[in-house]
Amino acid sequence: xxxxxxxxxxxxxxxxxxxxxxxxxxxxxxxxxxxxxxxxxxxxxxxxxxxxxxxxxxxxxxxxxxxxxxxxxxxxxxxxxxxxxxxxxxxxxxxxxxxxxxxxxxxxxxxxxxxxxxxxxxxxxxxxxxxxxxxxxxxxxxxxxxxxxxxxxxxxxxxxxxxxxxxxxxxxxxxxxxxxxxxxxxxxxxxxxxxxxxxxxxxxxxxxxxxxxxxxxxxxxxxxxxxxxxxxxxxxxxxxxxxxxxxxxxxxxxxxxxxxxxxxxxxxxxxxxxxxxxxxxxxxxxxxxxxxxxxxxxxxxxxxxxxxxxxxxxxxxxxxxxxxxxxxxxxxxxxxxxxxxxxxxxxxxxxxxxxxxxxxxxxxxxxxxxxxxxxxxxxxxxxxxxxxxxxxxxxxxxxxxxxxxxxxxxxxx
Numbered sequence: 008x009x010x011x012x013x014x015x016x017x018x019x020x021x022x023x024x025x026x027x028x029x030x031x032x033x034x035x036x037x038x039x040x041x042x043x044x045x046x047x048x049x050x051x052x053x054x055x056x057x058x059x060x061x062x063x064x065x066x067x068x069x070x071x072x073x074x075x076x077x078x079x080x081x082x083x084x085x086x087x088x089x090x091x092x093x094x095x096x097x098x099x100x101x102x103x104x105x106x107x108x109x110x111x112x113x114x115x116x117x118x119x120x121x122x123x124x125x126x127x128x129x130x131x132x133x134x135x136x137x138x139x140x141x142x143x144x145x146x147x148x149x150x151x152x153x154x155x156x157x158x159x160x161x162x163x164x165x166x167x168x169x170x171x172x173x174x175x176x177x178x179x180x181x182x183x184x185x186x187x188x189x190x191x192x193x194x195x196x197x198x199x200x201x202x203x204x205x206x207x208x209x210x211x212x213x214x215x216x217x218x219x220x221x222x223x224x225x226x227x228x229x230x231x232x233x234x235x236x237x238x239x240x241x242x243x244x245x246x247x248x249x250x251x252x253x254x255x256x257x258x259x260x261x262x263x264x265x266x267x268x269x270x271x272x273x274x275x276x277x278x279x280x281x282x283x284x285x286x287x288x289x290x291x292x293x294x295x296x297x298x299x300x301x302x303x304x305x306x307x308x309x310x311x312x313x314x315x316x317x318x319x320x321x322x323x324x325x326x327x328x329x330x331x332x333x334x335x336x337x338x339x340x341x342x343x344x345x346x347x348x349x350x351x352x353x354x355x356x357x358x359x360x361x362x363x364x365x366x367x368x369x370x371x372x373x374x375x376x377x378x379x380x381x382x383x384x385x386x387x388x389x390x391x392x393x394x395x396x397x398x399x400x401x402x403x404x405x406x407x408x409x410x411x412x413x414x415x416x417x418x419x420x
Contacts, residue, residue: 020148028159033320035163039170039179040253040321049245051176052252053113054121056233056240057105061098062129071354072217073140074275080144081200086210087137088202095133102126113240124180131187136194136202143275154193162186220359227366231396234373235389238381247386254328254390255335257320258309262339265301266347269294273348277355287352288412295348302340309336334390342397345404352411361407365400372396 040048069087073080106122142151166182173181195201236255240248273294280286309316313329313336321328346365353361373396380388 020152024148024152024155027156031159031163035167036253036256037320038167040325042170042174043176044246045249045253045325046246047117047176047249048253049240049247049249050115050117050121051179052236052248053109053115053118053240053245054125054176054180055252056236057102057109057122058098058125058128059233060229061101069137069214069218070140071221071359072214073137074144075217075278075354075357080140082207083210083214084137084200084202085205086207087214088134089204089206090211090214091135091137092133095129095131098133099126099130102129113245115240115245121176121180124177125183128180128183128187131184131191134191135187136191136198138198138200138202139194141198143271146272146275148272150197154197157193158186158190161189217357220363221354224359224363224366227363227370231366231370231373231393234370235377235392238377239386239389242381243386250325250328251331251386251389253321253325254317254331257316258332258335258339262302262305262336262343265298265305266343269298270347270351274351274354277351281355284412287355291348291352291408291412294351295344298344298348302343306337306340309333309340330387331390334387334394338390338394338397341394345397345401349404349408352408356411358407358411361411365404365407368403369393369396369400372399 043051069090073083073087076083103123103126106119106126109122110116110118139154142148142154162182162185164182165185166179168178169181170176170178172178236248236252239251273290277287277290280290310333313333314326317325317329317332346362350362353359373392376395377389377392380391382388384391
C-alpha cells in the first residue's frame with residue numbers, strides 16, 4: 008500500500024492548521040509587543056526558559072514510543088497517563104520553589120511571580136489524555152487541525168485580553184493556563200480510550216527504557232536551542248534577551264511550521280514502511296526536497312527584508328532587532344533542513360541515540376563559540392553561534408542518514 012495520498016492529505020491538513028495558528032501568533036506578537044517593553048518580554052523569556060527546561064529534562068519519550076509501536080497501544084494508555092501526571096506535578100513543584108533563585112540568577116526580581124504562575128501550566132498539562140497521539144498514529148490530521156486550532160485561538164485570545172488588562176507578561180501566562188485547561192477537557196471529549204489510574208510496572212519499565220534516548224536528545228536539544236538565551240540573559244540582561252527572543256520567535260514561525268508539518272506527517276508513515284529500504288529512501292528524499300522548496304523562499308525574504316518585517320510585525324521601536332532576525336532566519340532554515348527532515352527518520356528506525364549525539368555536537372560548538380562571539384559582536388554574535396553549530400553538525404548528520412538507510416532492513420512486497 009502506498010502512502011502518497013495520506014502524506015499529501017496529512018500535510019494539507021497540518022499545513023492549514025499551522026497557517027491558521029501562525030496567523031494568530033503573528034497577530035498576538037504584534038499586539039503584545041506594542042503593549043510590553045523588551046525588558047518585560049525578557050522577564051517572560053526567563054519564565055519560558057525555565058518551563059521548557061524542566062519539561063525537557065523530565066521528558067519520558069511517551070509519544071515517540073507510542074508512535075513507534077505498530078500494535079494496538081490501548082494497553083499503554085493508563086500507565087502513560089500516570090507517568091504524565093507525576094511528571095507534571097514534579098515540574099510544577101520544581102518551578103514554584105526554585106523561582107526566587109532563578110530570578111536572582113538572571114537579576115530579574117519580577118520573574119519570581121511569573122515563574123510561580125507558570126508552574127501551574129505543567130501541573131494541569133499532566134492530566135491531558137495520552138490517547139491524543141492517535142491523531143498522528145492513525146493519520147487523522149483533520150482531527151488534529153480542529154483540535155490544535157481551537158486550543159491556540161483560545162490561548163492567544165486570552166493572552167491578548169489579559170495583557171491589555173494587566174499591562175504585564177502575566178497576561179501571556181494567563182493565556183497559557185487557559186489554553187492548557189481547555190486541552191485537558193477536549194482530550195477527554197474528542198478521543199478514546201479514556202485513561203484510568205491503573206499502573207503496570209512492566210509497561211512503565213518498557214516506556215522508560217525505550218524513551219531514555221528521547222529524553223537525552225531532548226535535553227541537549229533544549230540546551231542547544233536555549234543556551235544562547237541563557238548566556239544572553241546572564242551576560243547582557245533581560246532587555247537584550249527580550250530583543251533576541253522576540254526576533255528568534257518571529258524567524259522561527261514560518262520555518263518551524265514547515266518542518267514540524269513534514270516531521271509530524273512523515274514519522275508515522277516512516278514507521279509503517281520502515282521494513283522497506285527503497286520506500287523509506289524515496290520517502291526521505293521527497294521530504295527533504297519538499298522542505299527545501301518551501302523554506303528557501305522564506306530565507307530569501309528574511310535575508311533581504313529584515314527591517315521591513317520588524318516594522319510591520321513589531322513596530323519601528325524594535326528595528327534594532329533586524330540584523331538578529333536576518334541571521335536567525337537563515338539559521339532556522341538550515342536547521343530545519345538538516346535536523347527537521349532527518350529526526351523523523353532516526354526515530355522511525357529507533358535510532359534515538361543518533362538524535363542525541365547530533366544535539367550534543369551542536370550544543371558543544373554553540374557553547375565554545377558563543378562567549379567569544381558575544382564579546383566580539385555583541386547580541387549579533389549570539390545569533391551567529393547556532394548557525395555555526397548547525398554547519399558543524401552537517402557531516403555527522405549526512406553520515407548517519409547514509410548509514411541508517413544503507414542498513415535498514417528490507418523486505419519484498
